[in-house]
Amino acid sequence: xxxxxxxxxxxxxxxxxxxxxxxxxxxxxxxxxxxxxxxxxxxxxxxxxxxxxxxxxxxxxxxxxxxxxxxxxxxxxxxxxxxxxxxxxxxxxxxxxxxxxxxxxxxxxxxxxxxxxxxxxxxxxxxxxxxxxxxxxxxxxxxxxxxxxxxxxxxxxxxxxxxxxxxxxxxxxxxxxxxxxxxxxxxxxxxxxxxxxxxxxxxxxxxxxxxxxxxxxxxxx
Numbered sequence: 001x002x003x004x005x006x007x008x009x010x011x012x013x014x015x016x017x018x019x020x021x022x023x024x025x026x027x028x029x030x031x032x033x034x035x036x037x038x039x040x041x042x043x044x045x046x047x048x049x050x051x052x053x054x055x056x057x058x059x060x061x062x063x064x065x066x067x068x069x070x071x072x073x074x075x076x077x078x079x080x081x082x083x084x085x086x087x088x089x090x091x092x093x094x095x096x097x098x099x100x101x102x103x104x105x106x107x108x109x110x111x112x113x114x115x116x117x118x119x120x121x122x123x124x125x126x127x128x129x130x131x132x133x134x135x136x137x138x139x140x141x142x143x144x145x146x147x148x149x150x151x152x153x154x155x156x157x158x159x160x161x162x163x164x165x166x167x168x169x170x171x172x173x174x175x176x177x178x179x180x181x182x183x184x185x186x187x188x189x190x191x192x193x194x195x196x197x198x199x200x201x202x203x204x205x206x207x208x209x210x211x212x213x214x215x216x217x218x219x220x221x
């Protein structure tokens with residue numbers, strides 16, 4: 001890690017929020033509720049079923065009381081990192097969890113090459129130091145491991161960063177892709193619209209992902 005903040009390559013006001021108070025205060029009280037509708041949740045589960053490796057070690061970044069893995073999905077271990085101990089304690093799919101504020105400290109408290117896959121679900125809009133966090137995600141992933149960023153259009157508006165409010169869904173995919181590019185060491189980001197295809201109004205679901213590339217100096221696993 002260096003002292004330089006890569007997020008400074010963006011305009012400073014991009015990551016300002018209406019509520020700039022300590023996030024630990026906002027997340028003191030557990031919120032045992034879902035933030036997207038059942039159809040959107042099912043779409044995420046279907047995507048995970050198709051794309052996440054089974055019997056793998058998964059990090060659920062910015063975790064809460066649900067990880068949205070499909071029922072019966074086989075894992076070696078699922079680790080949660082979030083802001084509220086009660087929420088993660090109530091999550092039946094987590095084997096371990098740690099309370100950690102990424103906006104205060106983007107360093108991830110895990111060893112290099114610890115995880116096969118990392119996911120962050122409907123929380124990327126709250127990340128104020130995304131390039132640093134993405135660099136850390138790359139560090140803790142195994143070579144060719146994937147990072148999946150899932151988002152919708154729902155949010156706590158006072159805690160979402162300013163740039164998120166000012167973009168449409170497609171532009172948000174481009175923003176997330178820029179986090180991968182600026183943190184370096186990733187494959188070309190891929191954006192997907194996996195929104196439920198129903199004849200009723202549902203919450204949309206979008207996913208941007210990339211895989212960790214091995215740098216020339218890194219040994220083969």
